[in-house]
Amino acid sequence: MNAAQIDLALPAHNPFSATRVRPGQIPFRFAEGASVGQLTARFQAAGCRGQIVGPHGSGKSTLLATLLEALRARQRRVTVFTLRNHERRLPAWPAWLRVPHTGGPPSIVAIDGYEQLSRWSAWRVVRFCRRNGHGLLVTTHRACKLPLLYATRPELAAILELVTNLLPAGDNHVTPADVEVLFARHAPDVRETLFGLYRLYELRRRGLQRP
């Protein structure tokens, strides 16, 4: 194929790509009356221990990223462990975490995907943090014994607002009706909904499917 035959137009970015919707890239949308300040205060009042509970893809990691950013802004040292693919135990603790905390605000251990730990590993994590004076903040599908900070329950209105914010102005490759259909199919999994929107956007961008 010579250069004259190929499409030289540089492709536009897909607003639903993982890079753009990963935790930390988009703000968590709180339910009425809740805020990051309120959750941070609740976490501190509970002795810097807490859990974020919700089903798969419902925004737990996004909320965790939002909370950790607020905690870091308060000079907290944070260590994050992200568990995937049925990891039943944590990797080795960093050396500085093995030193018991003395004075100042405690460091925070954050575990995204806490439900994947075996009961034995989970018990050891709780004991380790308590003994060394570290805070513990986890996300989990199943409620555990830590104080409940927030239960994620995504709603269509929040997804529509998110999609509006992600789409460039005037871009109508996906419509509110598409969002509604995909969310109805995948609810409460926002991540899967966004994956569906990614694919739909790609097809429409190529003229393979009409809006």
Next chain:
Amino acid sequence: MTGLEIIIRLDNDRRLYYPGERLTGEFHIESLSLVEPQAIELSALWYTEGQGDEDLAVHHFERFAKDNGSLADARRPRRFSTTLPNSPLSYDGILVRIFWCARVRVFLAGGKEMVAEEPFRLGDVPRVMVATAEEETAP
């Protein structure tokens, strides 16, 4: 507002390059204010976009900084040149896409920074189409 604008220009207006070809161009900073960059980095890099985690690799990198005397005049146009590699080629798939670009990052006092990119294509891999005769049903 920093009052700075980063201008990147590639010599090849079509922005299409082939493996082994030279990528050449220049960049400069336009400034209406007295804000002085502390450092400027130029890189030619590729990154992926898709449903999975982003992958990225820097092919060419240059840094100009005040602290080592290589950034005497930040507004002076600077040429860059590098031989492009054999892979990865630019790719416009549905599940994953590979982008190439020249990227300039300007570091200002106080930890602020600005970034500008000039995209280009490496190779002429055709855009991926869905291999079904009929349109997919919505959505």
